[in-house]
Amino acid sequence: MNHDIHSTRAPEPVGPYPHAKRAGGFVFLSGVGPRQRGSMVIPGVDPFDFETQCRACFENVRLVVADAGLPWTSVADVTIYLTNMQRDFATYNRIYAEYFAGTGNPNPTRTTLEIGALPTPIAVEVKAICWAG
Numbered sequence: 001m002n003h004d005i006h007s008t009r010a011p012e013p014v015g016p017y018p019h020a021k022r023a024g025g026f027v028f029l030s031g032v033g034p035r036q037r038g039s040m041v042i043p044g045v046d047p048f049d050f051e052t053q054c055r056a057c058f059e060n061v062r063l064v065v066a067d068a069g070l071p072w073t074s075v076a077d078v079t080i081y082l083t084n085m086q087r088d089f090a091t092y093n094r095i096y097a098e099y100f101a102g103t104g105n106p107n108p109t110r111t112t113l114e115i116g117a118l119p120t121p122i123a124v125e126v127k128a129i130c131w132a133g
Contacts, residue, residue: 002021002022002023003021003022004018004020004021005018005019005020005021005022005027005064005067005068006018006019006067007019007020007063007064007067007068008067009037009063009066009067010032010037010060010063010064010067011032011033011035011036011037011039011060012035012037012038013030014033014119014120015119017030018030019032019064019067019068020064020068022068022132025131025132025133026076026129026130026131026132027065027068027070027074027129027130027132028129028130029061029064029065029126029127029128029129029130030127031081031125031126031127032057032060032061032064032125032126032127032128033053033056033057033060033118033120033122033124033125033126034052034053034054034055034056034057034060034122034124035056035060035120035122036056042120042121042122043056044056044123045121045122048123050087050088050091050092050123050124051091051095053122053123053124054088054091054092054095054124055095057124057125057126058095058096058099058126060126061075061126061128065128065130068130068132070130070132074130074131074132075100075108075128075129075130076108076109076129076130076131077108077109077110077111077128077129078096078108078109078110078111078126078127078128078129079110079111079112079113079126079127079128080092080096080110080111080112080113080124080125080126080127081113081114081115081118081124081125081126081127082112082113082114082115082123082124083114083115083116083117083118083122083123083124084114084123085112085114088123088124089112092112092124096110108128
């Protein structure tokens with residue numbers, strides 16, 4: 001059985017899609033950026049601060065995972081989209097380790113991709129798959 005998950009705390013999606021979808025034993029999160037719910041302000045965009053954007057993305061992912069009724073340890077796979085791999089990878093890698101080290105969650109599988117642009121003027125977006133057993 002599939003059903004949509006709509007977080008009341010994560011930023012509103014920028015298009016006609018849910019924050020996540022439960023399908024069988026998995027919850028698939030839509031791509032999550034650093035925006036704040038109810039605001040057009042995007043942390044870390046002006047002035048540019050990649051670390052602020054990256055932390056805001058992971059905090060927003062935490063909100064969607066929690067609003068799906070899952071613990072952070074359920075995150076099984078993460079895909080990261082960066083608009084500038086050379087400039088931002090080291091910072092992202094450090095912050096990623098902070099969010100998963102010591103959480104009881106063995107590091108999820110991970111893919112990091114550089115892309116030309118994201119739908120809003122952000123430098124990072126996070127997509128995740130959770131095991132909902």
